[in-house]
Amino acid sequence: MAFVIFNLLCVAALIGADQAIKAWAVSVLQPVGAMPLIPHVVELRFVLNQGMAFSLLSGKQLFLIIATSAALLLVAYWLFFRSRNNRLQQAALILVLGGGIGNLIDRVLNGEVVDYINVLFMRFAVFNFADICVCVGVALWVLVIFLEELHEDSAKEQ
Structure with a gap:
């Protein structure tokens, strides 16, 4: 039970942070459009994106909602039922789930x-x-898969 509560609290914290930053962006950043964060390196610029990454599938909201929801259900399944003994995988799935729900x-x-x-x-x-x-969550998950494969290969050699 503690495992489930910890995961839920972590996901909720990520969602809360995401939504708080977005509320700040709407109230403070939207009126000015943009402001420098690190000059010539990174700026904060208010943009509304109707698509996914790089505005792909822009205007296909129903499809994006259904596809994202289905993917997040699979991630939640992995998090709550398949990652109990792997902390790196748990962290990866928490990140994917929290970020995915925030954008959803x-x-x-x-x-x-x-x-x-x-x-x-x-x-x-x-x-x-x-x-x-x-x-970051997907990158960690790929690392987990790579490390598991590496571990399995070395176990077969012994």
Whole structure:
């Protein structure tokens, strides 16, 4: 039971942080449009994104909501039923679930996602905290899979 409560609290904390930052972006950043964070490196720029990464599937809200919901249900299943003995996998799934739900809330309530981090030193999409959570979580999950395969291969050799 403590495992489930801990996971739920972690996911809720990520969702809360994401929604709080987005509320700040709407109230403070939207009126000014943009402001420097680290001059010539990163700025905070208010953008509404109707699609997913790089505005792909823009305008396909119902599809994005259904696909995201289905993917998040699978992630939740893995988190609560398959990651009990692997803390790195647990962290990865918490990040994916928290970030995914954060963006899903925007998409369901507003039909678009609030983005606000703009990298200036290269051409890249404007993104948000939830996107960072999902990307870091997926990268960690890939690492977990790689390490498990490496462990299985070394176990077979012995």
